[in-house]
Amino acid sequence: MKITVVGSGYVGLVTGACLAEVGNDVLCLDLDPRKIATLREGGIPIYEPGLEDMVRRNAAAARLRFTTSVEEAVEHGTIQFIAVGTPPGEDGSADLQYVVAAARNIGRYMDGYKLVVDKSTVPVGTADRVRAAIAEELTARGLKLHFDMVSNPEFLKEGAAIEDFMRPDRIVIGADSEQARDTMRQLYRPFQRNHERLIVMDVRSAELTKYAANAMLATRISFMNELANLAELLDADIEQVRQGIGADPRIGYHFLYPGVGYGGSCFPKDVSALRRTAAEHGMEMQLLGAVEQVNALQKQRLVNKVERHFGADLCGRHFALWGLAFKPNTDDMREAPSLDIIDGLLARGATVTAYDPVAIHEAKKLLGERIRYAANPMAALDGADALLIATEWKEFRSPDFEAIRAKLRQPLIFDGRNLYEPAAMRELGFDYEAIGRR
Numbered sequence: 001m002k003i004t005v006v007g008s009g010y011v012g013l014v015t016g017a018c019l020a021e022v023g024n025d026v027l028c029l030d031l032d033p034r035k036i037a038t039l040r041e042g043g044i045p046i047y048e049p050g051l052e053d054m055v056r057r058n059a060a061a062a063r064l065r066f067t068t069s070v071e072e073a074v075e076h077g078t079i080q081f082i083a084v085g086t087p088p089g090e091d092g093s094a095d096l097q098y099v100v101a102a103a104r105n106i107g108r109y110m111d112g113y114k115l116v117v118d119k120s121t122v123p124v125g126t127a128d129r130v131r132a133a134i135a136e137e138l139t140a141r142g143l144k145l146h147f148d149m150v151s152n153p154e155f156l157k158e159g160a161a162i163e164d165f166m167r168p169d170r171i172v173i174g175a176d177s178e179q180a181r182d183t184m185r186q187l188y189r190p191f192q193r194n195h196e197r198l199i200v201m202d203v204r205s206a207e208l209t210k211y212a213a214n215a216m217l218a219t220r221i222s223f224m225n226e227l228a229n230l231a232e233l234l235d236a237d238i239e240q241v242r243q244g245i246g247a248d249p250r251i252g253y254h255f256l257y258p259g260v261g262y263g264g265s266c267f268p269k270d271v272s273a274l275r276r277t278a279a280e281h282g283m284e285m286q287l288l289g290a291v292e293q294v295n296a297l298q299k300q301r302l303v304n305k306v307e308r309h310f311g312a313d314l315c316g317r318h319f320a321l322w323g324l325a326f327k328p329n330t331d332d333m334r335e336a337p338s339l340d341i342i343d344g345l346l347a348r349g350a351t352v353t354a355y356d357p358v359a360i361h362e363a364k365k366l367l368g369e370r371i372r373y374a375a376n377p378m379a380a381l382d383g384a385d386a387l388l389i390a391t392e393w394k395e396f397r398s399p400d401f402e403a404i405r406a407k408l409r410q411p412l413i414f415d416g417r418n419l420y421e422p423a424a425m426r427e428l429g430f431d432y433e434a435i436g437r438r
């Protein structure tokens, strides 16, 4: 099939590469000429395991091409994926200007049937706006061309995006016409494993499904964080509680890990946008308000623990921080809890040296010279009063504790990701504080 993907960011690139991988003829559009130049040279502008190889392989086979020409892009694909950014506006609602601009371009240049698929995360009702924008452009050209509109939200996790796309646990399709549904079924046939993954519904329900999923997961995390804080007060162990409740299949083990609060490009933005949508319809989503409040507090949790130990004035104190990215296997720093932790430490007069396996480059863009950066985990520890852990990178799981102890001024670790066993840490002579653990 001939497919155009509008927007060569994270979602667009993964979608384009994976659709090319199964044999489609894919053209990716981006208005940023530098991004397209990088992609044409075989580089990728983001860090995502497996993506670079996949892009190169499919580009070499000429199944995946890149352009800055809107006209060429609209002409190419019978299926037009819209995968542009929807950054949060000042009031927390999703900013739809790029989505609407993409729609207008389609209306401006299309000369036959198009199936327009929205992959960007957009508020309920956006498909109608996209449809209206395309229709307006067609009317301005004096044309009456048929097109269909589909909502096909993405559920990719950063760091596992290729796997999520190639082996999805579900593919949500919101479509209003039989032709659109058939085309989408055909398009996704190669990604069905041994049973049906396609869940077909109406457009508005598909749009809401995306927000519902992320809001539910964010709620679980805030709930576990609050429960972990309570466990500390009660002298209970959240790790044992987690296993005890996760064994109930109605609850399940996934997304039950307390920590330093959720971050990233999706949860904070989507929870806030969903609240906003509800408010626009005269409804206050009480629960989601609390989810956000709990998360904001949790991002301060590690700093509060440091404060309890050293007092509010941290002048002259120096801290090592392991992990900057909002989660492992990504260099993404958007809404990363590490930023709140760093802010909190610096505001109290401390200095920080941070290490992250891949996110240092991104962190430098945001933090510049406010902190120091180390080339490896051990180098971050020199002369530090304590080690703080903000991201659960694999390489932090089993470090050389003797070396850590030798480097720190005192054997003190504040672990925001519960990587180690408190009892074992005590035996190693560490003062170890985790989240919700005894």
Ligand code: UDX
Pocket: 154, 155, 156, 157, 158, 159, 214, 217, 221, 254, 255, 256, 257, 258, 259, 260, 261, 262, 263, 264, 265, 266, 267, 326, 327
């Ligand atoms: C999320 C959704 O999982 C994905 O389906 C959607 O398409 C986009 O948003 P992502 O933001 O990449 O994906 O990361 P995810 O792995 O879901 O983690 C989100 C945040 O929650 C991270 O900050 C992570 O540390 C935190 N988290 C996750 C917890 O604190 N505890 C958990 O148990 C799980």
